[in-house]
Amino acid sequence: MVMLAMRDLGVRLGPRDVVRGIDAALEAGRLVGILGPNGAGKSTLVRALLGLIPATGEVLLEGRPLAGFARAEIARRISYLPQGQVLHWPLTVERLVALGRLPHLAPFSRIGAADRAAISRAMALAEIEPLADRTATELSGGERARVLLARALAVEAPVLVADEPLASLDPAHQIQGMEILRDQADAGRLVVAVLHDLSLAARFCDRLLVLRDGRLVADGAPRDVMTPALLADVYGVSGYFGGGEEGVVVPLARLPLTADPNRL
Template identity: 60%
Template sequence: MVTIAAEGLSVRLGRHPAVTGIDLKLTSGQLVGVIGPNGAGKSTLIRGLLGLVRPAAGRVTIDGADIAGLDRRAIARTIAYLPQGQTLHWPLSAERLVALGRLPHLGPLSRLSGADAAAIEAAMAQTDALHLKGRIATELSGGERARVLLARALAVGGLALIADEPLAALDPGHQIDVMALLRGQSRSGALVVTVLHDLSMAARWCDRLLLMDGGALVADGAPLDVLTHANLARVYGVTARIEPGEEPLVLPTGRV
C-alpha cells in the first residue's frame, strides 16, 4: 500500500506558474487519469508528485513523509515513472533498456539476480515486447519503443506507477492492451496515475479523473462526474457526445 498526497502544491517553471494550489490524496488500488488541454499543467503536476521539480509552495508526502526528505533511490523503488516523449541516444538492446528499471534495487557493482531477470521477462511479456528483446532500441518504431519503455517502468515493481501519455504512438489495439494492463496493475493493489488525452479511454478505464486547467485542479471524481458537457465546454471549449454505460463514450463533436 502507498499513499501520495499533495498539500497546497504550487510549482513555477521560471516565471510561469505551472501548477497552483493542488490538494489531493492518491491511494493504492486506483487507476487515476490526469486529463486537460495542452498546457494545463498535467505533466508538471506528476513531476511535482515525484519530487522532480521544487515546489514554490506546499508539499508532497509519500505515506505521510515529506518527499523532500526522502532518499531518491527509495522513491525510485516505490514509484515507477514513465515520462512522455523520451529520446533514446544509446544503442542498447531492448532487453538491456528494460533492465534499467531494476537499477533502484541494485547496489554498487551489483549484477542482475535471477529475480531481476524474472521481473524483466515478466514486464516485457506484459507489454507484448518479448519478441523485441534482441532488437536495438534506437531502431524500434515509435510504438515498439513506447512498449519497451513501459516495460522498463513495470520492471521496477514499485507500489505505484506514474505514466505520462503512455498511449502516444500506439495503434488502437495496443492502446487497449496498455489501458487493460494499467487497470490490472491497479486491481492487483498498485496505485496507477496516467496522463491521457483520449477522453473515451479515460472514461472507460479509469476509476477517478483529475481535470486540470490553467495549472489548477478544476474537477476530481468519477469519470462521468468529471466529463460533463459543462466541464468539456469550459475547459476544452468543445461540445461532445456522451454515452454512459459499462463502456462509456465521450466523443468531442465541435467547438463551443
C-alpha cells in the same frame, strides 16, 4: 491506503504559476487519470509530484514528506514513465527493460534471478518478447513506447506514474496499454496516468483529476466528472456521450467562447 498526497502543491516557472494549489490524496489500488488541455500543467504536476522540480506546498509518500526520502528510495517506490523519451544508446530491448531494475541493485552488483524474473514479467505484460534482441534505437515510435512502458513495469514499484503512456500507439495497443495500467491498479498499486483520450480515461480510470490553467477544476469518478459542461468549459468542445458503462466520450466540435456549456 493513501500512497501519494499533495497539499497546496504549486510550481512557478519564471513569471508564471504553472501549477496552483493542488490538494489530492491518491490511494493504492486505484487508476487515476490526469486530464486537461495542452498547457494545463499536467506534466509539470507529475514532475512536482515526483520531486523532480522545485515546488511549493508538500508531497507525502506513504504518509511521509517526499523531501525526506533519498532519491534511491523514491525510485524503488515510484516507477516513472516520462513522455517523449529519446533513446541515445543502441541497447537491445531486453537490456533496456533491464534498466528498470537499477533502483533495486547495489553499486557494481549484477542482476539476479529475481531481477530476471521481473524483466520477463514486464516484457510479457507489454507483449514485447519478440523484440527482445532488437536494437531499441531502431524501433518504431509505437514499439519504443511499449518497450519504455515495460521498463517502468520492471521496477515493480508500489506506485506507477506514466506521462502520456499511449502516445504513438495504435488503437489496439492503446487499449492494451490501458488494460495493463488497469491490471496494475487491480493488483494493489497506485497508477497515475496523464491521458488525452477521454473515452479510454472514462472507461478504465477509477478517478479523474482535471486541470485547467494549473488549477484542479474537477476531481472524482469518471461518470461524475465527464460532463458536457466540463468538455465545454475545459476543452472548449461539444461532445457525444454514450456507451453506458463503457463510457464513450467523443469530442465533436469546437465551441465559440460564448457557447452554452450545457449544449451537446
